[in-house]
Amino acid sequence: MSVPRFLVTSEPLSVERLASSLEAAARHAGEGCGGIATFVGVVRATHKGRVVTYLEYEAFQPLAMKAFDRIDAEIRAAWPDAGVGIHHRVGRLDVGEASVAIAAVAAHRDEAFRACRYAIERVKQVLPVWKHEYFADGDAWVEGAVADVDDEAARTRAREVACA
Amino acid sequence: MRVTVQVFARLRELAGRSEWPCDVQSGATIAEVWQQSAAAYPALTAFTTAVSCARNEDFARMTATVQDGDVIAFLPPVSGG
Numbered sequence: 118m119s120v121p122r123f124l125v126t127s128e129p130l131s132v133e134r135l136a137s138s139l140e141a142a143a144r145h146a147g148e149g150c151g152g153i154a155t156f157v158g159v160v161r162a163t164h165k166g167r168v169v170t171y172l173e174y175e176a177f178q179p180l181a182m183k184a185f186d187r188i189d190a191e192i193r194a195a196w197p198d199a200g201v202g203i204h205h206r207v208g209r210l211d212v213g214e215a216s217v218a219i220a221a222v223a224a225h226r227d228e229a230f231r232a233c234r235y236a237i238e239r240v241k242q243v244l245p246v247w248k249h250e251y252f253a254d255g256d257a258w259v260e261g262a263v264a265d266v267d268d269e270a271a272r273t274r275a276r277e278v279a280c281a
Numbered sequence: 282m283r284v285t286v287q288v289f290a291r292l293r294e295l296a297g298r299s300e301w302p303c304d305v306q307s308g309a310t311i312a313e314v315w316q317q318s319a320a321a322y323p324a325l326t327a328f329t330t331a332v333s334c335a336r337n338e339d340f341a342r343m344t345a346t347v348q349d350g351d352v353i354a355f356l357p358p359v360s361g362g
Contacts, residue, residue: 158362174361175290177354179338187340205361217362237362245335246361247290258291259360264333266340 122202123185125176125246132157132218135202139222143200148224154233158217160210164259167252174207174216177245181205187266188239192221192232195276199223199232205246216248231279238275242268282307282349286318288325291357292332295324305347311336312343314353331358 120138136153143150160172185203192201201221210216217240221233240246243266248259265271286303293299301321303314311334319325334341335354347353 176361177289177335177356180335180340180354180356183339241359241362243359244361245289245356245359247357248360249290258294258357260291260331260358261360262358263331264340264356264359267342 127208136220154229235279
């Protein structure tokens, strides 16, 4: 079964399936695939000292696909030999479950690591997804970045982190 | 003319609904749609400096002009990952 490179889903994530699908696609392109960098974000048990019971993630799905297109194009422009895939989970997640899975393939490790790090930084900046945390004693929406896909300063920050 | 406003996450909770029609003058911008929405649902006002937007399911600027029938989405700060 083919694995889409970009996905918002209520099903559990598998970074292994994403990575192997990207590797298979990159194997015979250009120099071939020499490395895979992956990142898996998981639900942490605490937030600022409070005990997390579970989380709910909500997405604006059609806009998320547009954000993925932008991130994909940015990565292709910066690291032409790298390929990336991003899967984000929505719905209710328990502590320890994967909320985001990212895999980046490239001919060499440097580009794979950079593309992977850039992808998670951009997810945090622009992906229209919202986290609602539930604690033993209440709940709260988490408010991160004001999403602006055209903000060059944000792109530069993500690139600097990726290349540090 | 009339556009449809959609809101997500905290904005939806503050407004108490996820979508509503909004009548605006011809030539109105997305920023004007927001101002009208915040007037109708004052709890949204706190987000005036932290809201981003989409028009017909693609990213847009608050300065963009809306057309009759557009679906305008307002997004609170994102927190994916």
